[in-house]
Amino acid sequence: MSLDPDAVEAVAFDSYGTIVDVTTVEEPLAEHVESPDLVAKIWRERSLNYAMVANHVDEYDSFYEMNRAALEYALDAAGAETSADEREEILSTYDELDVFDDAPEGMERLHEAGYDLYVLSNGSPEMLDTLLDHAGIDEYVEDAISVAEIETFKPDAEVYRHAADRIGESVEDVAFAAAGWWDVPGAVDAGMQGAWVNRSGTMWGPYEIEPDVTVESFHELADELDA
Numbered sequence: 001m002s003l004d005p006d007a008v009e010a011v012a013f014d015s016y017g018t019i020v021d022v023t024t025v026e027e028p029l030a031e032h033v034e035s036p037d038l039v040a041k042i043w044r045e046r047s048l049n050y051a052m053v054a055n056h057v058d059e060y061d062s063f064y065e066m067n068r069a070a071l072e073y074a075l076d077a078a079g080a081e082t083s084a085d086e087r088e089e090i091l092s093t094y095d096e097l098d099v100f101d102d103a104p105e106g107m108e109r110l111h112e113a114g115y116d117l118y119v120l121s122n123g124s125p126e127m128l129d130t131l132l133d134h135a136g137i138d139e140y141v142e143d144a145i146s147v148a149e150i151e152t153f154k155p156d157a158e159v160y161r162h163a164a165d166r167i168g169e170s171v172e173d174v175a176f177a178a179a180g181w182w183d184v185p186g187a188v189d190a191g192m193q194g195a196w197v198n199r200s201g202t203m204w205g206p207y208e209i210e211p212d213v214t215v216e217s218f219h220e221l222a223d224e225l226d227a
Helices: 022-029 036-057 065-077 084-093 102-112 125-135 158-166 183-192 218-225
Strands: 010-013 116-122 141-145 174-178 193-198 213-215
Touching: 010 158, 022 036, 022 084, 022 116, 036 065, 065 084, 065 125, 084 125, 102 116, 102 218, 116 125, 116 158, 125 141, 141 158, 158 174, 174 183, 174 218, 183 218, 193 218, 213 218
Parallel strands: 010 116, 010 174, 116 141, 174 193, 193 213
Antiparallel strands: none
16 A cells, blocks of 8 residues: 555544644653653553443543543552542643644645645544644644544544545545554545554554555655655
């Protein structure tokens, strides 16, 4: 598989882990646990696991609430005693996650190249409004699409098809860029072109589905699409 820029009319980006760095939560966690990096990892993985299980048992709750429950699990696993107010303070870090340096610049390049840009996220609409403003990318993004609109989490193929409908393009004419090794397969399965932004140098999963292109940054993605 290879990326076909001529077939791409719009580009949709994942948010958490792709545009903003979820490891930013380590700083507030450090005030409560001895291994904030490990707890942050457990928090993130548990949150994603909750979302995927929710799809299978047809029990949707907002990503914000899933994230709260995952944080409580991670803190409990670390033996950290925290008050409800302290947990809410840690949770609020998601409104101010560090932005990857290449994200605004790469999106600006693609915007200037004529691509319509969107954000497609498990995050709630309120979380995405805050993210666009905090990341300084609202001027490049046409719209933020939340899974809350159909109450199904990624990587269910229905999410990516819904996004294409909202964008107003055929699913084949949309490229989806994400850092999640679990996210891009869902987009490709739905018919999108998949760009894996492999920020961590991790391994691709044991899938027959492959990304159309693998890059390390939004700059590389802009190079591929604006060749």
